[in-house]
Amino acid sequence: MNAEQPAGMGPSAPPPPPASPPPPAAPPPPPESSSPSQFAGSSPFSGPPPTDFAVATRGLVKSYGRHPALVGLDISVPRGRVYGFLGPNGSGKTTALRLLTGLIRPNAGAIWLFGQPYSWHDRKRLFKVGSLIETPSFYPYLSGRENLLVLGATGPATAPGRIEQVLEYVGMSGRAGDAVQTYSLGMKQRLGIAAAMLSDPDLLLLDEPANGLDPGGIVAMRETLRYFTAQLGKTVVLSSHQLHETQLLADVVGIIDRGRLIREGDLDRLLQDSGRVRVRVAPDEMPRAAEVIKRLAPDRQLYGIDSGADAGWFTVGMAPGRASELNQALGAVGIYASGLEPGSDLESLFLELTAGGPAVQPSAR
Amino acid sequence: MRLVRAELLKARRRAATMVIFIVAVVITGAIYLLAGSALGGISCQFTGDCLIEFPAAYAIADQLVFGLGGLLVVVYAAAFVGADWNWGVLRNVIARGESRVNYLLGKAVALAILIAIAELVLFLFCIVMTYVAGALYGIQVASPLRGNGLEDFVASLVLGYPVLLERAAIGFAVAVILRSQLAGAVVGVVLFVGEAIITTVLTAFTLAGTLSRGGFGGGLPSIGPEWFQFLPISLGGEILNAAPGNASGLGSGSLEGLFLQSVPLEQALAGTLIYLVVATVIALAALNRQEIV
Numbered sequence: 001m002n003a004e005q006p007a008g009m010g011p012s013a014p015p016p017p018p019a020s021p022p023p024p025a026a027p028p029p030p031p032e033s034s035s036p037s038q039f040a041g042s043s044p045f046s047g048p049p050p051t052d053f054a055v056a057t058r059g060l061v062k063s064y065g066r067h068p069a070l071v072g073l074d075i076s077v078p079r080g081r082v083y084g085f086l087g088p089n090g091s092g093k094t095t096a097l098r099l100l101t102g103l104i105r106p107n108a109g110a111i112w113l114f115g116q117p118y119s120w121h122d123r124k125r126l127f128k129v130g131s132l133i134e135t136p137s138f139y140p141y142l143s144g145r146e147n148l149l150v151l152g153a154t155g156p157a158t159a160p161g162r163i164e165q166v167l168e169y170v171g172m173s174g175r176a177g178d179a180v181q182t183y184s185l186g187m188k189q190r191l192g193i194a195a196a197m198l199s200d201p202d203l204l205l206l207d208e209p210a211n212g213l214d215p216g217g218i219v220a221m222r223e224t225l226r227y228f229t230a231q232l233g234k235t236v237v238l239s240s241h242q243l244h245e246t247q248l249l250a251d252v253v254g255i256i257d258r259g260r261l262i263r264e265g266d267l268d269r270l271l272q273d274s275g276r277v278r279v280r281v282a283p284d285e286m287p288r289a290a291e292v293i294k295r296l297a298p299d300r301q302l303y304g305i306d307s308g309a310d311a312g313w314f315t316v317g318m319a320p321g322r323a324s325e326l327n328q329a330l331g332a333v334g335i336y337a338s339g340l341e342p343g344s345d346l347e348s349l350f351l352e353l354t355a356g357g358p359a360v361q362p363s364a365r
Numbered sequence: 366m367r368l369v370r371a372e373l374l375k376a377r378r379r380a381a382t383m384v385i386f387i388v389a390v391v392i393t394g395a396i397y398l399l400a401g402s403a404l405g406g407i408s409c410q411f412t413g414d415c416l417i418e419f420p421a422a423y424a425i426a427d428q429l430v431f432g433l434g435g436l437l438v439v440v441y442a443a444a445f446v447g448a449d450w451n452w453g454v455l456r457n458v459i460a461r462g463e464s465r466v467n468y469l470l471g472k473a474v475a476l477a478i479l480i481a482i483a484e485l486v487l488f489l490f491c492i493v494m495t496y497v498a499g500a501l502y503g504i505q506v507a508s509p510l511r512g513n514g515l516e517d518f519v520a521s522l523v524l525g526y527p528v529l530l531e532r533a534a535i536g537f538a539v540a541v542i543l544r545s546q547l548a549g550a551v552v553g554v555v556l557f558v559g560e561a562i563i564t565t566v567l568t569a570f571t572l573a574g575t576l577s578r579g580g581f582g583g584g585l586p587s588i589g590p591e592w593f594q595f596l597p598i599s600l601g602g603e604i605l606n607a608a609p610g611n612a613s614g615l616g617s618g619s620l621e622g623l624f625l626q627s628v629p630l631e632q633a634l635a636g637t638l639i640y641l642v643v644a645t646v647i648a649l650a651a652l653n654r655q656e657i658v
Contacts, residue, residue, distance in 0.1 A: 064658075098657075098658065101459070101460035102459060102460065102462070103456060103459055103460060103656065103657040103658065104656040104657065104658060105656065123459075123462040123463070123464060124462055125462070126460060126461060126462030127461075127462045129460070129462070131460045133456060133460065134453075134456075135453070137452055137453030137454050137456060137457060138452070138454060139375060139378075139379075139448075139452060139454060140452065141378055141379055141380060142374075142375065142378055146374065146378065149371070149374070150371040150372075150374060150375055151454075151457055151458070151461070153367040153368055153370065153371035154368065154371070154457075154458045154461050154463035154468065155458070155461030155462045155463045156461070156462065195457060198461075199461065
């Protein structure tokens with residue numbers, strides 16, 4: 001394998017070369033209006049076309065019969081970054097990806113790909129777009145390699161050796177000769193990612209790419225996608241429900257709900273600006289700690305994690321300047337925080353913005 | 366060309382391809398053995414013209430290759446194109462920027478190649494089975510080149526090919542419109558069988574009407590061609606009626622083939638080609654407008 005290539009996702013593949021993350025972009029200016037996006041101001045309806053982005057949509061509307069899926073979606077995906085595209089089930093993420101890949105037609109609105117207007121009939125613009133939308137789909141009786149071969153016969157010309165290269169990227173070289181019907185879900189997912197990379201695209205649209213992957217595969221996928229953005233300057237749009245994974249990978253996030261963008265921007269900045277403090281206590285102290293915290297911030301939702309590796313973390317809706325006050329209140333009842341930091345985590349931010357989560361009360365243990 | 370090659374690879378590796386072909390071969394072989402044991406002997410005894418004796422044996426070959434084969438190509442064409450929806454792979458193709466029209470045309474060309482190969486192989490198998498049945502039941506089948514044998518063979522292949530393509534195009538178009546291989550195959554077969562039933566019933570009504578108005582004047586039927594002989598499946602049957610191998614009078618084996626005047630070959634061929642083109646264009650237009658979800 002070329003030293004500059006990402007390692008495969010398979011457990012047998014050598015570990016990926018450390019892909020240095022892209023240099024952090026200068027933080028965009030804070031929103032000047034009520035727009036949910038840090039990138040607002042590029043609307044074709046109010047200003048120049050959003051040509052600086054890998055993908056931009058403005059006023060995108062799509063209905064299935066009488067059911068509205070998108071009701072005016074405005075997203076802006078910066079070039080060379082990983083864009084976490086988040087939303088609850090049925091929020092319109094997959095519909096947006098279908099629109100971006102010419103599978104369906106919008107009822108209204110506009111799309112720009114790499115700064116140029118894109119419509120249903122501009123199929124050749126998709127030559128530089130790779131996608132994995134919904135579940136990976138292949139001919140079950142063909143081998144993984146044959147599936148890539150027949151797929152490579154469509155769309156842009158496939159470079160010689162490219163099939164073996166992408167199979168190696170995803171750690172599937174060893175099983176590429178077996179029929180796809182013998183693959184596990186995770187293996188199909190890897191093959192789906194390989195298929196998306198087949199045309200050496202400048203833009204990857206991945207819908208739940210980690211679905212079915214084992215932990216090693218998830219880590220390798222993360223490294224691979226990091227490599228594509230940081231080393232090759234390509235852009236990745238990652239639609240996912242795995243918020244922890246998205247937080248590790250994404251530079252920018254867009255959160256949509258009910259077919260509309262509700263928040264978009266640099267992930268670090270969104271988390272810092274969320275007006276929250278994170279505090280960690282011992283998991284068995286969580287019920288008592290919750291009572292104390294609720295007294296300090298009675299009108300804000302409280303998120304707590306009561307299981308897993310992050311057990312004991314609370315995200316408290318209060319100004320970061322009051323963090324010491326929170327620490328003092330907990331100490332007064334004999335609870336000593338093992339972690340205290342300003343900001344939020346993506347899960348808490350997502351749940352609050354989409355109102356999709358319970359106002360989490362840590363379960364009594 | 367790369368699209369056609371890819372489609373041929375898919376077809377070669379797909380079990381349905383071999384299953385359909387094996388079904389055709391098994392039924393064909395069984396019918397030849399039956400013809401040799403019963404019909405062949407009887408026809409030899411009473412008419413002196415053995416059904417499994419060349420060149421009359423070409424009539425059975427026509428019936429099997431274009432009759433049974435016509436039904437099977439409807440099913441196979443539907444499965445061939447409809448699978449892309451069932452397995453969701455069409456999404457990958459469109460999202461890569463492939464032209465929907467080119468993709469479907471590539472499929473159609475590959476299907477036409479497969480049908481040509483299957484037609485030729487099945488015809489050759491029929492010739493072999495003629496000898497096998499003759500040997501088993503002690504019938505002298507003569508040479509396939511006897512009389513106009515070779516010319517009949519080539520003419521049957523040439524005339525029958527557009528019939529098979531037209532029938533395949535119907536299954537193809539139905540599967541594209543319904544976005545399903547199973548639905549396409551079922552609806553295609555229903556159309557195939559349904560039209561045969563309808564034309565038979567209409568032929569019977571036409572005959573009854575003619576008889577009630579004074580019969581045929583003492584001679585053979587002179588009515589027709591009727592409008593229902595121009596329906597898609599029936600029109601293919603009209604071409605088969607005109608195939609040289611059908612000189613034995615079997616025709617397409619249908620009621621209208623026996624009692625109604627045939628549609629002139631040129632008209633039947635032109636009509637069949639029109640149906641072929643129209644079905645293909647409908648399939649292309651349907652895919653071009655479809656939203657892939």
